[in-house]
Amino acid sequence: MTGRRFMPDQEQALSEKDYWLKDFRCPLCGCVFQTIRLKARALTVVKREPDFFVQYRGNLPWVYEVAVCPNCAYACEQRIWKDLVIVDRDGLRKALDSVRPPDLRSFTSERTMEMGLTSFCLALITYPFCSARYYERANLALRAGYLARGYRERIEGGSEASELEFKKLAHEFFLKSYELEQIEETRFGVSGIMYIIGELYRQLGDYRQAVNWFSKVVHEKKCRPQILRLARDQWELAREQYKAEKASE
Numbered sequence: 001m002t003g004r005r006f007m008p009d010q011e012q013a014l015s016e017k018d019y020w021l022k023d024f025r026c027p028l029c030g031c032v033f034q035t036i037r038l039k040a041r042a043l044t045v046v047k048r049e050p051d052f053f054v055q056y057r058g059n060l061p062w063v064y065e066v067a068v069c070p071n072c073a074y075a076c077e078q079r080i081w082k083d084l085v086i087v088d089r090d091g092l093r094k095a096l097d098s099v100r101p102p103d104l105r106s107f108t109s110e111r112t113m114e115m116g117l118t119s120f121c122l123a124l125i126t127y128p129f130c131s132a133r134y135y136e137r138a139n140l141a142l143r144a145g146y147l148a149r150g151y152r153e154r155i156e157g158g159s160e161a162s163e164l165e166f167k168k169l170a171h172e173f174f175l176k177s178y179e180l181e182q183i184e185e186t187r188f189g190v191s192g193i194m195y196i197i198g199e200l201y202r203q204l205g206d207y208r209q210a211v212n213w214f215s216k217v218v219h220e221k222k223c224r225p226q227i228l229r230l231a232r233d234q235w236e237l238a239r240e241q242y243k244a245e246k247a248s249e
């Protein structure tokens, strides 16, 4: 992998004290397996960014977040494994068969970051055949983008291409979730979802839409205080970016 080497001072092999093995039963094929679950203390935060991205030193949590069945490639985030219900078993089997990685069994042990990204891609294929709402699919794509970014910032010559693709997906799914779903009770809440839509518009270069959405967030009656602070800052930034873009036309 020329040009994609880890920076030596940030490389860290997974140590046995950093994880435990969690039991899973695949809802698609019935296979019982164990997979790595990182302990919270194995994670060292370096910085937090306005789109809720957190950079870590050493282990990146997203690498192991998606558990993958070693028999059929069914993939789902560990935290919602028991909640997801398959609604089209034949469709899901066919979809997974067509993309099945040859080394499936290795996903249950120590993973490279590339394998982490592949596990997210498998989950993105799995979710549409299950009960996952656009909100869960959006979160999945957002976190896949975090992994791509966490990876890119720590390697020499990492590309932005896959990060951008995941961001576009997250943006599309959050918009659909906002328009079509009951989102009051979600972890993001209505104001959080409106805010992340604005921030993704900004990161994707549509500053006018970003300004519109941040303005909506600031005027939202039930806006959470943390979201209100972030939205004010990013609103200001998006306005400056919009003006600069207009001036250069």
Ligand SMILES: [Zn+2]
Residues within 6 Å of the ligand: 026, 027, 028, 029, 030, 031, 069, 070, 071, 072, 073, 074
């Ligand atoms: Zn399976």
